[in-house]
Amino acid sequence: MLAISAPSSADLLTDEETISATSSETGTLLKGGTGKSPERKISKQSKNSCSKEDVTQAWFTTRDDKNNLQSHGHTWKQGQWTKSEVDLLKKNIEEYCAERGIEDATEIIFQMSKDERKDFYRTIAKGLERPLFSVYRRVTRMYDQKNHVGRYSPEEMEKLRDLRVTFGNDWISIGTALGRSASSVKDKCRLMKDKCNSGKWLLEEEKRLTAAVHDLAKKKPGEQVTSGLSWALVAEQVGSRSEKQCRTKWLNYLNWKEVGGTEWTRQDDVQLILRLSDLDVENESDIDWNELCQGWPSARSPQWLRGKWWSLKRHINNYQNLSF
DNA sequence: CTGGCTCAACGATATAATGA
DNA sequence: TCATTATATCGTTGAGCCAG
Structure with missing residues (x-):
């Protein structure tokens, strides 16, 4: 945990509520051989009783795997990557490339077969307190040239609508045609709401939103809310706004107003x-x-x-x- | 079968644009 | 000049795919 991000303050992990930071030093021992419970996957690593490695060097993505690791006291870093983490990641990648005489990391990431880049992710994850899937995610987004293109122009939007018709949910094809990454066009389509109001909220809309939240969260005024609330359903009840709009409006305004918040001074x-x-x-x-x-x-x-x-x-x- | 990713969905965040 | 709203991208969750 020490290595990178929080040298002096291992106790100040960001905002994980589910994964308590407290057990990070003490609770990390894997129960080694005694695994009586339904052990699935991951087993490969768990024989050597060292803990950190198990988490940062293993692919695990299913709920069972995560629960299993957590119930064994494992923790891992979540949330936004800090600058030092990103720097370390880049450095690791550069080193990996240098050692094999590869100039461009994107070759490894986007062209090579899994076999050719064997151990790439494990190697570059060294020193980071993150599981492999997290490293993978960051890397593929960071090195994708088609990512970070910026705002969509009206022409692009038009083209996107057409492409959507011809290609459906084939985001890769759409992205290629548009010069954008697949995840970008996917997100764009998810978030583009042509039938919603924009701009200032009307009083009526605010009322509908408040009512919808109370209704759906089965919440009494004054209670804190909203875990597990379906904003999609809320938006449906509000009628004129997207779920995203509803959510931020509630979180950053109506909720505060309702509990009698005071003005900022x-x-x-x-x-x-x-x-x-x-x-x-x-x-x-x-x-x-x-x-x-x-x-x-x-x-x-x-x-x-x-x-x-x-x-x-x-x-x-x-x-x-x-x-x- | 299984290790090594890859994908889809979606809330969260960071920053830009807009408006009063 | 704020405050509010818009939006591109990020991070997490949880599965699924597929070559060997």
């Missing part, structure tokens, strides 16, 4: 800076915004508060880090 700005500088956190991404939000009536939601911080920062100077 200059005082709060100061308060925020104070609390942040109190925090003793290495990395900005280690800040626990959920916790920071607790009992702060003018903080509308963790993500909202975070936004506050960004805009505050932008006023000072360019992108410096740390809570200072």
Whole structure:
């Protein structure tokens, strides 16, 4: 855990609620040979009783696998990658390439057969507290030239609609034709909502949203909510807005309003800076915004508060880090 | 069969655009 | 100048595919 991201503060893992950070040092021992329970997969690694390796060097994606590892006290890092993690990843990849005289990492990632790139992911995952599937995800997105192209122009949108008709859900073909990555066009289609209102919410819409949330979450006013709430259904009841719009509107405004939140003031700005500088956190991404939000009536939601911080920062100077 | 990915779905986040 | 809204991309979940 030490190695990269949080040298001095292993206790400050970001915001995992499901995977407790507390057991990271003590609870990592795998029960070695005694595996009596329905052991599936992963078994290959579990014979050597060292723990970290099992997690960061194994592919595991099913619920059973994850539960199994967690019940054995394993933890792994989640959430946004920090800059140092990304740097290390890049360095590992460069080294891997250099050792084999490969110039372009994308060759390995997108062209080689699995056999040819045997152990690629395991090798470059060294030193990272992340499972292989997480590393894989990051790498394929990071090195995809067709990713990060930016906003869609109206012409592209038009073309996209046509391509959608001819290719259906063949995102790879659509992406190729459009010069975008498959995941980009897929996301775009998912999120493009032509039949929704945009701009300012009408009072009526807000009322419908509030009603829908109460109804679907079976929630009394004042109760905290929304795990397991289907925003798709909410959006359906609201009628005029997408689920994404509904969700952010609720999280960043209506919920706060309902619990009697107070306006944000200059005082709060100061308060925020104070609390942040109190925090003793290495990395900005280690800040626990959920916790920071607790009992702060003018903080509308963790993500909202975070936004506050960004805009505050932008006023000072360019992108410096740390809570200072 | 199984290791090594690959895919789909979807909420979360970061940042840009817009509006009052 | 804010605050609010829009949107491209990221991260997590959970399965599924397929060559060897």
